[in-house]
Amino acid sequence: MIYKLTKDASISELEAAGLGPNYAQRDHALFYQNSAGVPWTAAYIQAKGDPLADLYEDIAAEEKARATYQWLIDMTDDVELQDSLKFLREREIVHALRFKESVQIIIDDKNQKKIF
Template sequence: MWNYEKRLQYPVRIKKPDGMAAKIIITQFGGPDGELAASQRYLSQRYSMPYGDVAGLLTDIGTEELAHVEMICAIVRQLTKDLTIEQIEEAGLAPYFVDHTVGLWPQSAGGVPFSATVFQSKGDPITDLTEDLAADGTTLYEQTAFSKCRKPLILLGFCHFSRSYKPFHPATAQEQLVTKNNQNHDRTSCFQEKSH
């Protein structure tokens, strides 16, 4: 079972709405390599994982992915909640708005609804872990594509990188995170620059 902690894993505080950015970032919620898929991938695969330590790891990663779903939803929510109808049309969000208004609904940037077909759970540890590497690698790519503009996305890129490629030594994880955050990422996000 799970307990809910009433806080984000990492702060999300966006000042200006930006429909264009929301339209892209929503894919990290419901897209093929998004956080929802990631959480369900790990949490589905763990049942047939024959090694206790790896099953435990899949549980812990899957749980963290649920926190990432919440962060992405917070980003999209804050980017869209104060949009005017004109801004929604301008951003190309009218087809989304007509079905969901500014509610959060898991879909890809292209409008494809979230589907379990984007991940695998085969009951074979090597097959499943290989799929995890591929999926988290893609997530990393997508998230760092936006990392110049938003710190929460840097955090997510960092998490997925450390899961897939290089386990961060805990004693240095915090420092590395701080360093990553301080790497000259302009406080004016690209979202703010783009909004009028």
């Protein structure tokens, strides 16, 4: 999406948008960072080793991503970009629903009497 939005931008347009340093190092390639410019790191991935705790962490991550996509949709009037963002937003919703179903399966299994 970033490439699509910047592929026809001139160097002066990229500089005016504050993307000059990124262009100088990476052309139009992506560099994964948050909105404050902090680079992505694997430290963002949370895992406890407990299936329920990990699934709840996954659900929270999907909901945060869904909210971010919605904010981005609200920030643009480009219909094609909105369509792409809506697809990504809906994917996050489906992921969260599947994780919630997995939580229920684990809870049901824990509550089931085991006879060996």
